[in-house]
Structures are given as structure tokens and as C-alpha cells.
Amino acid sequence: MGLPSSQGMVQRLVDEHYAALYRYAFRLTGSASDAEDLTQDAFCTAQLKLEQLRDPARAKAWLYSIMRNAYLHRLRAEKRQHVVSLEVLADVSEPPPDPLPPVDAEQLQAALNELPEVFRTPVILYYFEEFSYRDIAEQMDLPLGTVMSRLARAKGYLRGRLLQPAGAVLAHGQRGARDGL
Amino acid sequence: MDCRTARFLLDFSRPLTKELEETEAEALQDHLADCSECGALAQAERTADHHLGQAMRGVPVPEGLHERLLQRLDAERRPRDRRRWLRRLAGLAAAACLVLGVWGLVGWRNRPARVDIDELASTMIVPGVSNPLPDGVERFFQSRGVYTVAPTDLNYAQLRYYGLVQVQGKRVPLLLFMHEQDQARVYILSDKQFNLADALSKKQNAGSGYRYEVRPSPKDDHLAYLIIYTGDSLAPFLSGGEARAAR
Numbered sequence: 001m002g003l004p005s006s007q008g009m010v011q012r013l014v015d016e017h018y019a020a021l022y023r024y025a026f027r028l029t030g031s032a033s034d035a036e037d038l039t040q041d042a043f044c045t046a047q048l049k050l051e052q053l054r055d056p057a058r059a060k061a062w063l064y065s066i067m068r069n070a071y072l073h074r075l076r077a078e079k080r081q082h083v084v085s086l087e088v089l090a091d092v093s094e095p096p097p098d099p100l101p102p103v104d105a106e107q108l109q110a111a112l113n114e115l116p117e118v119f120r121t122p123v124i125l126y127y128f129e130e131f132s133y134r135d136i137a138e139q140m141d142l143p144l145g146t147v148m149s150r151l152a153r154a155k156g157y158l159r160g161r162l163l164q165p166a167g168a169v170l171a172h173g174q175r176g177a178r179d180g181l
Numbered sequence: 182m183d184c185r186t187a188r189f190l191l192d193f194s195r196p197l198t199k200e201l202e203e204t205e206a207e208a209l210q211d212h213l214a215d216c217s218e219c220g221a222l223a224q225a226e227r228t229a230d231h232h233l234g235q236a237m238r239g240v241p242v243p244e245g246l247h248e249r250l251l252q253r254l255d256a257e258r259r260p261r262d263r264r265r266w267l268r269r270l271a272g273l274a275a276a277a278c279l280v281l282g283v284w285g286l287v288g289w290r291n292r293p294a295r296v297d298i299d300e301l302a303s304t305m306i307v308p309g310v311s312n313p314l315p316d317g318v319e320r321f322f323q324s325r326g327v328y329t330v331a332p333t334d335l336n337y338a339q340l341r342y343y344g345l346v347q348v349q350g351k352r353v354p355l356l357l358f359m360h361e362q363d364q365a366r367v368y369i370l371s372d373k374q375f376n377l378a379d380a381l382s383k384k385q386n387a388g389s390g391y392r393y394e395v396r397p398s399p400k401d402d403h404l405a406y407l408i409i410y411t412g413d414s415l416a417p418f419l420s421g422g423e424a425r426a427a428r
Contacts (some may be wrong), residue, residue: 162233
């Protein structure tokens with residue numbers, strides 16, 4: 001006997017998207033265990049609210065939206081502090097070096113963790129490549145211009161932290177231990 | 182296209198996210214081909230993005246995550262399904278009343294049966310199933326003043342509820358069996374209460390969302406089992422040998 005249609009649909013969503021959703025969760029949280037918890041919570045919510053998914057072609061965006069909402073809910077509960085203040089994030093001004101240095105995985109996650117969530121989410125979605133500017137704007141319920149601005153600043157920050165020679169500073173210099181939210 | 186516009190549109194022309202109109206994309210490509218500065222910048226940007234993108238996506242997925250996800254989803258779904266099955270009980274109870282009414286049981290042959298779902302639901306007895314075997318079920322009903330013979334060809338490992346319910350104003354033993362998402366309700370009818378000859382003449386049938394069978398009790402000629410069930414056949418509810426025979 002086959003699975004009932006809703007159960008089959010949920011299984012298809014898991015089969016097709018669980019890995020990408022986990023990676024997104026990992027980049028958001030910086031922790032494998034938190035990422036797994038978040039991924040489970042997101043799929044449980046999706047199973048509960050499956051009737052909201054009217055267009056199967058929008059499944060990925062819908063799941064990412066659920067994931068982000070679950071993550072924001074946790075952030076509010078944990079009152080996480082961020083290291084980087086919004087003011088120090090500059091637009092990309094330095095051209096990337098040639099050749100590009102290898103990216104250290106721990107440094108990448110540390111740099112992401114330092115970003116306020118409103119910058120971290122769009123840059124993660126951007127680098128997962130299948131999300132266009134318009135998709136990101138829709139995900140975050142923001143104007144396109146705001147997304148472009150935040151992406152430019154977040155990309156600049158990551159490149160400054162990860163692709164510039166050691167000791168290089170950002171265009172506006174200082175990092176502060178202030179809450180960026 | 183000028184350099185400023187080209188550099189602005191660069192981010193919208195990533196390989197996998199084509200956000201530009203075809204004419205805009207062509208104009209941008211033409212400019213990048215003609216302008217060495219913009220061309221070099223575009224190449225450097227795409228290389229850096231590709232480099233960071235690979236690192237960003239390079240997260241190992243924990244082993245067994247897929248299975249753990251499915252297990253968690255299954256665990257979340259079962260209690261909700263169980264509540265949904267309980268809500269269906271009232272519907273099947275109404276169906277049982279309609280079926281018995283249509284058969285025209287003793288004293289009610291030509292009168293339409295009044296379906297009182299509230300009464301059925303309120304009189305449902307749900308004891309703990311501590312000894313779910315036919316003789317244990319029979320002793321339970323005897324302790325409540327009702328002699329009966331429980332069917333022996335059903336799988337009692339699937340028995341979830343048993344008790345006395347009101348059917349057409351009569352106290353009737355009911356056994357509820359569950360198998361995955363399907364259920365079978367067995368009403369034990371006595372010829373002192375219902376016209377069994379008429380009931381047994383309609384042995385098998387199907388309604389909207391349910392099927393039913395009527396079987397005589399092999400141990401007592403005065404009893405019959407009305408079995409209303411969901412699913413395609415009764416086979417999953419039968420114990421061993423009877424299940425094979427049913428196939």
C-alpha cells in the first residue's frame with residue numbers, strides 16, 4: 001500500500017531538500033546540533049502546515065522561509081549578541097586578490113556568526129546560488145534595494161575577513177563588541 | 182551601456198539566477214566584451230563569488246540525518262492521526278445506525294432509523310485494554326450483564342477499545358480494531374434485539390468511505406457480527422490463518 005498523499009508529499013520534501021536546508025541551518029547557527037534541531041523543527045512545521053504550500057514549485061522557498069522563522073524565534077529566545085556593529089560594514093571597495101586564498105571553514109563560520117542576522121541571512125542565501133535578489137527580498141519581506149545594500153555590505157565584510165591578506169582591515173576599520181541588532 | 186550601469190547589473194547576471202531581461206543581459210555581455218576594465222572586474226567578482234560560494238556550501242551533512250528526520254516526522258504525525266481516527270468514530274457510528282435502519286430490523290422494518298450520534302458518542306465506554314483476548318472480552322461484557330460470544334477470527338493484538346454502545350436504543354457490545362490507518366468496528370448483534378435473518382441476507386457491501394460485512398457467530402446461532410471497516414478488505418484485521426484464506 002502506498003503512502004497517503006500528504007505523507008508522500010512530506011517525504012518528497014525531505015528527500016529533495018533536507019541536505020540544502022541543513023546546510024542553510026548550519027550557516028545560520030554555526031552549530032551542527034543546533035542545525036539539526038532547526039532542520040527537524042522546520043520539517044515538522046512544514047508537515048503541520050502542508051496545506052499552505054499551494055505551488056510545489058515554490059517548496060524550496062517555502063521551506064527556507066519556515067527555517068528562517070524558526071531560527072529568528074530561537075534568536076529572540078536566546079538574546080544572542082553579535083560582535084559586529086552595522087556601522088562597520090562597508091560596501092565592497094577592495095578588488096579580490098589574485099590568486100584567491102583558500103577559505104578556512106572555521107573562519108568562514110566565525111565571520112558569519114559575527115554578522116547581524118539581517119546581514120547573515122541574505123549573504124547565506126546569495127551564496128547558495130539558486131536564490132535571486134528577488135527571492136531573497138521575498139524571503140525577508142524587504143525591498144529589493146535594501147537587500148542589495150545589505151548584500152553588498154555583508155559580502156564586503158566576508159571578503160575582508162576571508163580573502164584579504166592577514167592583518168588587512170575593513171574600509172571603515174574598527175570592530176566593536178557591541179550588539180548589532 | 183556605460184560602465185556604471187554594467188557594474189550595477191553585474192550582480193543580477195549570475196549564471197544560475199538570470200534576473201535580467203534578455204536584451205539587458207545581451208547588452209551587458211557586449212559591454213563586458215568591449216570594456217577591458219569592466220570585463221576584468223566581472224571576472225574577478227565571479228571568481229570570488231564562486232570561491233566563497235563553494236566554501237559556503239561546503240557543509241558536511243551528518244550521517245543518518247535523513248532517517249532521523251523521517252522518524253521525527255512519523256512520531257509527530259501519529260498522535261494527530263489517532264485524534265483524526267477518533268473523530269471518524271462518530272461518522273462510522275452514524276453509518277452503522279443507517280445500515281441497521283435500512284435493513285428494517287424487528288419492529289422497525291418500514292420506519293427510517295433516527296440517528297442519534299450524540300447518544301452514541303456519549304455512551305461509548307473505553308476501558309483500558311488489559312486482557313484483549315476473546316474470553317477476556319466476553320467476561321468483561323458478562324460483568325455488565327450482557328452475555329455474548331466474541332469473534333475469534335480477528336487479530337486481538339489490534340484491539341484498541343471494547344465496550345457497550347447504544348444502537349437503536351439497544352445496548353450492543355462493540356469491539357474496535359485498528360491496523361495502521363484503518364479501523365474495523367465489530368457490533369455483536371443478538372436475535373433478541375435485531376432481525377438477524379435480514380441482516381445476514383446482506384453479507385457484504387460498501388458505502389461512502391467504508392465497507393461492511395455481516396457474519397454469523399460460529400459458536401452461537403443467536404448472534405451475528407456486523408463489521409464496519411475502512412480500507413480495501415478485512416484481511417489485515419484477521420488473525421493468521423483466516424488472513425491467508427481471505428487472500
